[in-house]
Amino acid sequence: MGAVEGKVAFITGAARGQGRSHAVRLAAEGADIIAVDLCGPVASAAAPPATRADLDETVHRVEAAGGRIVARVADVRDHAAMEEVVAEGVDAFGTVDIVIANAGISTVDGLFTCTPDVWREVIDINLTGVFNTLVAGTKPMVAAGSGGSVVLVSSIMGLRAAGGIPAYTAAKHGVVGLMRAAAHDLAPHRIRVNAVHPGNVRTAMIDNPGMHALFRPDLAEPTLDDIAGGLSTINLLPEPWVEPEDVTEAVLWLVSDASRFVTGVTLPVDLGATVK
Template sequence: MGLADGKVAFISGLARGQGRSHAVRLAEEGADIIGFDICHDEPSVEYPLATPDDLDETIALVEKTGQRIHAVQADARDADAVQKVVDDGVAEFGRLDIVLANAGIMAITGQQRLMPDAWHAGIDIMLKGVYNTVNPAIPHLRAGGRGGSIVITSSTAGLVGGMSDGSPGVLGYIASKHGVVGLMRAWTLLLAPEGIRVNTIHPTGVASPMVVNEAFGRFVQEFPQIAENLQNPLPVHDNGMLLPEDVTNTIMHLVSDAGQYTTGQTVVVDAGFTAR
């Protein structure tokens, strides 16, 4: 018996990285998956974003588990498009139990980070985009009358400000990752009477395409003091970063019955990063 047998999860940014890891693990544990990813590059971001091929690969990996998936290309900034994704998925699968607002970017490198558009992209995708993901899902969670779990992906940068170089892109990242904590706390109190739990998760650096790319490598070389700040006290993997599945393990606790009384929390998976 899986930890998510018979449940349905809605995931943003599931084409690769943490989103893919969450989707595949939830499917392995018995959940059907609804999700979306932008699947094209963003001018404010120096590194390449996910592609339609990445999304197809995630679909194939979920289907390989024997579970169903409804996943399409959509932009978290487009409220109508996100509404359609979740509505269509629930119409197909009949219920919704889990929401993972995971989509994110790092508009923090290169000349792009110095432009006002980098600030707007960070806020629009990782704060407004979280609202656009969670808000249309809430009526479906309520309709089931079974409670549910919402987990918003923040960051250690949602608790501390040590990576800032003062640029619009970096400040937009930090502000959005802090801002979703406020959304989480508001939704926690609103939804608790109906048994719907809401938490944020705050990983340290994760070895995903969002971080493991040439652009981020140049950024930490340009700002060695920031690179030093990003070191974890607790030894982790050989590359010094978590793996996506390390974050997924904590997600599984929060969305399963094991986490039934955990709500309103900033859940830190950071190898001691924020203890300094």
């Protein structure tokens, strides 16, 4: 029997990267999946956009893992769209037990280069989008009265700062406040709310030309391998990054009954970066 057998999980940002990893693993552990992704460009995002083909590949992998899936192109900034997708998922699978608010973008900017438009876009997606996901996903949980588990994806930049990326850092800190407030409000309904804080994860978010150039401005066309040394310096353990599947292990624990009395925690998966 899987760790989340018979459960239904609503996951945002599921077209690729960590969101896809969570969807495929939860399906392998017995869950059905309601998946959302923008599958399109965001002006300020450093990474190239995910595509509809990426989301289709997630569908394929979830089904190959034995899960059923409702996958929709939708924007976490659109509260009504989140409610519509969740309603569709509830129609298909009967309920929602798990919410993973994972969709997010990162930018490459500093305090005086973060324009008001960039600030607004990052806060809208990385904080308001998490609020929209949380509210849309937990309404049917509360109505069903059978409890549940919510994981909000923050970052090590939700627990500390490193200079630069002010909007990203503020949004990810905001996610911690939202998590704590929601843990209070949802506890009477036996719904747990926790946050995970990845360090460097090997996805498009760090493996893109903007990030490569940020760490190695001395090279004409730096690659991910060229920035491994720079990325390693923030970590205690001597590795540059974790894989999406490493974050999934923590998420799976938080959404499974193995953590049934854990709520309101901030769980880093960061090679020790937050204590360095």
